[in-house]
Amino acid sequence: MAEALSLRQRWRPYRAVLASRARSQASYRSNFLLDLGGSLLVGIIELGEVWVLFHNVVELGGLRFTEILLVFGLADLCYSLADMTFGHCDRLPTYIRAGTLDVFYLRPQPLLLQLVTSDISLRRLARALIGLAALVAGLVLNDISWGPAAVGMLVLALVSGFFTFSAMFVWAAGLQFFLIDGAEMTNAFVYGGRYAASQPASVWTRPVKAVFGFFFPMAFTGFLPAVVLLDLPGTEWMPPWLGWCTPVAALWSWGMALLCWRWGVHHYRGGGG
Template identity: 75%
Template sequence: MADGIALRARLRPYAVVLASRARSQTSYRANFALDLVSSLLSGLVELAEVWVLFHAVTRLGGLDFGQILLVFGMADLAFSLANMLFGHCDRLPTYLRAGTLDIFYLRPQPLLLQLVTSDISLRRLSRAAVGLVALVAGLAAGDITWNVGTVALLVISLVSGIATFAAMFVWAGGLQFFLVEGEEMTNAFVYGGRYAATQPASVWSRPLKVVFGYFFPMAFTGFLPAVVLLDLPAPAWLPAWLGWCGPLAALWAWAMALLCWRWGVRHYRGGGG
């Protein structure tokens, strides 16, 4: 009981900050509505790319349109929620250039936890809604045998996918301590990884399977769980049993992200102001 009270007391400042950020975003309703619409349109455009692609082909990497929707929905929903919670880590290069990151050091809380809880992008909820609709449509269209294991795999894969994408944002943030104007390079792996995750990994070349299948474990966020759910043949280098290994992929991503973050923080010497 005492430990629970102490934990709530330690987390309360972060909750207060997040609540204030949420209130500030919703206080101007018209502006917030426009933000939601723009985020929704962004998600719809990316979903439309899949729809347009299947006007040229009937199957891609052994998957039809309904099966691709399942892959897209799982990966896009996980990315959108991770982006809402961790996407503002992209602002770290701005803090570094302006020297304002040093303000975080004046507070008696961990630097990474302060950065993660410094904002929350509610407008990305509409983007997540696109992924959710695609996921539901893919589940309805797929020939899935529903049982306890299927539901467990779906839940585990979604939670692991959110954790994996969140780790990618932290990983990219840690690299900013070493790079000059390096946002575009890290975004190529974070947002490029998100795009790769929404596509069938069966069409990837071997180098891409190594990079986005294992090093940046994007295949674990959508494609591999979908292979198990739909009982599809697995491609070379990505056996079907890996579909159950989403938590291991998330642990790997977070281990590398925290290592990179710690390395970067130890390298940082201040804004010089």
């Protein structure tokens, strides 16, 4: 009981900050609704791109439109939720250049935890709805043999996918301690990785499979779980059994993210003010 109480007390400052951020966003209703509408529109456009592509072909990489909906839904929903909770980590270069990151060091809480809980982007909920709608459509329209294994695979894919994308934001933030103004470079594997995750990995070339299939394990967030759920044969370098390794991909991503973060924090010497 004492340990549970102590844990609640430790999290109280973070809950207070997140609650205040959420209230501040919702208090300006017009702006909040516009943000929600803009985020929803982005999600619709990205899903529309997939529809336009498959409107001109019967299948791509061995997947039909209904099957790619499952890939897109898994990847996009996990990414949208991760972007809502961890996406503001990409503000770190601004804090470093302005010298305001030093303020975080004055508080008796871990630096990364402060950064993660410093904001929450509620507008991303609208985009998550698009991913959820695509996922539900993919689950309904495809012939999936439901059972404990399929349900377990779906839950595993959603949880692991969320943590994999979350790690990408932390990984990119850790590199900013060295790059300072290299957000565009890290965006290539964070936002570019999200785009790759929503596409069939069966059409990737070998170098792309090496980069976005394993080093940045984007294939484990959408394509490989979908292969298991749809009972597909997989592709070169990506047999179906790899779909059950999504937790390993999440652990690898967080291991690299925390390693880069630790290196970055030790490298940082202050704003110089």
